[in-house]
Amino acid sequence: MAVRRERLPRGARTWAHLTVAAFFLNALPFSLFAYAELTIPSTLAGICNATSPLWGMVLSLVALSEDRPTRRRVAGLGIGFLGVLTVLGAWQGFSGLDAGGTAMALLASLSYAVGWIYVRRTLAGSPSSHLSLTGAQLTLATLQLAVVTPLFTSLPNSIPVVPLLAVIALGALGTGVAMLVQYGLVAEVGPTTATMVTYFIPVIATAAGVSLLGERLGWNTLVGALIVLVGAALTQGRPGPAPAGKGIGWPRARNGRP
Numbered sequence: 001m002a003v004r005r006e007r008l009p010r011g012a013r014t015w016a017h018l019t020v021a022a023f024f025l026n027a028l029p030f031s032l033f034a035y036a037e038l039t040i041p042s043t044l045a046g047i048c049n050a051t052s053p054l055w056g057m058v059l060s061l062v063a064l065s066e067d068r069p070t071r072r073r074v075a076g077l078g079i080g081f082l083g084v085l086t087v088l089g090a091w092q093g094f095s096g097l098d099a100g101g102t103a104m105a106l107l108a109s110l111s112y113a114v115g116w117i118y119v120r121r122t123l124a125g126s127p128s129s130h131l132s133l134t135g136a137q138l139t140l141a142t143l144q145l146a147v148v149t150p151l152f153t154s155l156p157n158s159i160p161v162v163p164l165l166a167v168i169a170l171g172a173l174g175t176g177v178a179m180l181v182q183y184g185l186v187a188e189v190g191p192t193t194a195t196m197v198t199y200f201i202p203v204i205a206t207a208a209g210v211s212l213l214g215e216r217l218g219w220n221t222l223v224g225a226l227i228v229l230v231g232a233a234l235t236q237g238r239p240g241p242a243p244a245g246k247g248i249g250w251p252r253a254r255n256g257r258p
Contacts, residue, residue, distance in 0.1 A: 046205025080231025
């Protein structure tokens, strides 16, 4: 923001909406995934994250007028749910899985869907640029986590270099750049279709988990992941035209940049 001489958004209403967005898109899901991966493998966490389009489709049918229920989308939702059950090994009674960790990962995925739909409903048409909104949102999320963190942990005795560099990389790329790009996607194609980026997460998480962390890969994980992706893809039917006067794009900022 400093390089591009961008200003933070103005208006109490905008900041109030960004506070809610910061909670559902950053503070809550980041915390849930961090605790979830203490007890579940990164492969399962990635697959749970890929259920975001399914949650988004269900919620958008209620919250967004441009998303209409179709047989294809309903079928995709059902197929995706079967995929989740396959990954979890439902026929085995979910044996060997940590229920708490899995539930937290799924709740984090739901939180993303809620957050992006909220952003679309409340911040569409904001005169602020995507960079300005992203900067403000991440600042608010940082403050939220700074308030609650002392309630759950204490100061570390030491700060190893490698984990610190990993946190910096995740913050700058996995959060900062990714959130900025996602704001543009939500404005361009809507929150339901924008969550298609999560299709890549289980592929990357599985490859990294197996090759770098030595995690075991069961047949049901692979088959279930494919079913989830097929189901999510079916939910991404192109929405109909927006009602007159209610275009889905956000106006550009006054400096001409999106």
